[in-house]
Amino acid sequence: MNLEDLILVSVDDHIVEPENMFDKHMPAKFRDRAPRVSKGTNGAHHWQIEDARAPGLGLNAVIGRPKEEYGMEPVAYDQVRPGCYDVDARIGDMNVNGVLASINFGSFPGFGGYRFFTMKDKELALATVRAYNDWHFYEWCEKYPGRFIPCGYLPLWDVDAAADELKRIAKLGFRTVAFPDNPAKVGLPSLHHDQWNKLWKIFNDERIVISCHIGSSGNAPYASDLSPIDAWITSMPISIANSAADWLFAAFWKKFPDLRMCLSEGGIGWVPYLIERADFTVQQHGAWIRSNVKDEKPSDVFKRHIITCFIDDKFGLKNRHEIGVDMIAWECDYPHSDALWPHSAENIWEQIQDLPVDEINKMTHENVLREFRWDPFTPMGGRQNCTVGALRQAGIGVDTRPISKGGLMAVGEDDKPVTSADIIRILSHV
Numbered sequence: 001m002n003l004e005d006l007i008l009v010s011v012d013d014h015i016v017e018p019e020n021m022f023d024k025h026m027p028a029k030f031r032d033r034a035p036r037v038s039k040g041t042n043g044a045h046h047w048q049i050e051d052a053r054a055p056g057l058g059l060n061a062v063i064g065r066p067k068e069e070y071g072m073e074p075v076a077y078d079q080v081r082p083g084c085y086d087v088d089a090r091i092g093d094m095n096v097n098g099v100l101a102s103i104n105f106g107s108f109p110g111f112g113g114y115r116f117f118t119m120k121d122k123e124l125a126l127a128t129v130r131a132y133n134d135w136h137f138y139e140w141c142e143k144y145p146g147r148f149i150p151c152g153y154l155p156l157w158d159v160d161a162a163a164d165e166l167k168r169i170a171k172l173g174f175r176t177v178a179f180p181d182n183p184a185k186v187g188l189p190s191l192h193h194d195q196w197n198k199l200w201k202i203f204n205d206e207r208i209v210i211s212c213h214i215g216s217s218g219n220a221p222y223a224s225d226l227s228p229i230d231a232w233i234t235s236m237p238i239s240i241a242n243s244a245a246d247w248l249f250a251a252f253w254k255k256f257p258d259l260r261m262c263l264s265e266g267g268i269g270w271v272p273y274l275i276e277r278a279d280f281t282v283q284q285h286g287a288w289i290r291s292n293v294k295d296e297k298p299s300d301v302f303k304r305h306i307i308t309c310f311i312d313d314k315f316g317l318k319n320r321h322e323i324g325v326d327m328i329a330w331e332c333d334y335p336h337s338d339a340l341w342p343h344s345a346e347n348i349w350e351q352i353q354d355l356p357v358d359e360i361n362k363m364t365h366e367n368v369l370r371e372f373r374w375d376p377f378t379p380m381g382g383r384q385n386c387t388v389g390a391l392r393q394a395g396i397g398v399d400t401r402p403i404s405k406g407g408l409m410a411v412g413e414d415d416k417p418v419t420s421a422d423i424i425r426i427l428s429h430v
Contacts, residue, residue, distance in 0.1 A: 001357050003349040004389030009149075009376070010102035011309050011364040012213070012264045012331035015140065016058030017108055018046075024139070025131040028094070030124050033132070034391055044075035047108040050124070054108040054115055055427055058084055061107070063093070063335035066402045070337045079405040083337045087140050090209035091147060095395030098345035098388030099332055100365070101376045104140065104148045105178055105213055105264070106132070112180035112216030113153040117187065122157065129155045130165060146376035149368075150174040151211060156188055159195050163202055171204040175372040176262070177203075181212035181243035192250055204256035209307070209372055212247075213264040214240045225421035230421055237267035241274055248278060248302055251292040260371055262307040265331060266314030266336075271308055271323045275299035276385050303323050303327060307371055311338055320359070327371070328363045342400040345388045390404070 008201040019037035026034040035049045037057075047054040057077065062070045064081040074080050083093035089321040094102065109115050109132065116132075117403040119125035133152045152169045154177055166177065184190045203210055210316055214220065220239035240263050247261060278298035279335040282291050293301055305323030310316055330348060333339040340347045352360050368374065377383050384390060 006366040006388045007386050008099045009368045010332035011329045013102040013104050013334045015104045017060050018085045021135045022131055027127055032126045049241040058107050060337050062337050063341050072426055087143050091144050093399040095391045096398040097342045098391050100386045101147050103151050111213035112178055114186050117157050126155050129153050133169050146379035149372050149374050153175045166202050176209040176211045179210045179212055180217045181385040183215040185217040200252050200256050204259045207373055210261040211264050214266055222250040222420040227420045228417045238270050248298055249292055253305055267313050268308045268310045268323055269313050272319045275302045325359055329368045330364050345347055400428050
């Protein structure tokens with residue numbers, strides 16, 4: 001096997017939603033009240049949702065910029081690559097990167113749909129969620145069959161409406177739903193509340209994966225305003241570990257044996273310690289804690305139900321069998337600053353080239369295709385058209401040269417490290 005033979009399926013990429021996305025799919029009754037794009041301060045575009053606005057357009061959608069221009073921006077359509085919001089351009093960027101298929105999380109709704117939950121008019125909010133899902137399926141995923149694993153949102157403020165929408169999008173062909181990693185933090189009942197059982201059953205029966213992205217219940221915490229942003233960026237993936245422990249010890253896994261969740265953009269290197277600690281916790285404290293996990297180790301529950309993913313994680317790959325090699329997936333993270341586009345294939349190959357071929361195939365695509373029940377090979381005309389080598393042939397002509405987009409706000413003083421306060425200041429002004 002060589003690099004050109006790899007088949008890459010990403011469980012974490014992102015969309016910067018185009019401003020016309022609600023034109024076709026919002027019911028006429030609500031069309032004049034649909035979320036819309038307007039221009040704010042400093043030339044920034046933002047989504048206006050009722051009387052609130054989503055800060056920024058595609059925060060951190062920096063693919064294609066010189067690294068000196070990375071940051072918690074850009075904030076306008078002319079500051080991002082067209083592949084962020086135009087599906088035709090996205091396919092070109094996927095081809096040149098060697099990526100066969102991907103799951104795409106939204107931007108303005110928040111990774112778990114928080115901005116839908118906070119809408120005041122719940123009838124409008126429900127129509128907005130449904131219109132978003134229809135746009136995502138018909139305008140984004142269906143245009144290029146096999147290339148995008150449909151990822152939906154739910155009206156989680158109303159479990160009955162959420163159940164109806166989950167059934168509806170399951171029939172369309174959605175394979176996953178973005179869900180807050182900690183619903184209690186965004187004003188919803190705890191994931192341990194019995195009301196969710198209605199949803200868990202549908203997820204289980206329809207084999208729809210729950211995708212919990214880092215930051216889906218709020219930004220990762222930072223130590224102080226003076227803390228260098230390096231520390232915040234470093235700890236972002238690991239921030240989902242607290243939520244992972246909460247999900248791990250839930251009671252519903254026994255009731256719903258086919259239920260699966262994915263810790264999107266969470267990395268894998270920290271997982272061996274978490275599940276080792278979970279096993280120790282039950283062993284040492286089991287006499288008094290009355291744990292939901294009985295008759296087996298928490299680590300076994302984790303390896304059966306929870307999908308993890310990585311971008312650059314050599315330590316995690318060395319310990320892949322402690323994590324569960326059958327539930328590890330790869331992610332690209334286009335168009336965010338952790339993405340290594342257009343060299344993602346080279347980066348993963350450098351990490352895995354010495355591993356057994358069967359394990360390489362599992363982690364690069366087979367685990368995802370199995371757990372998300374996804375077949376990209378048939379619409380693509382066979383596996384031979386799905387490799388890094390074949391896709392890059394199709395991507396010849398895509399311009400990958402870094403292009404300065406300008407328009408960035410000043411980030412602190414030139415001679416001092418960027419701090420958490422600098423980034424918070426920028427976010428409050430876009």
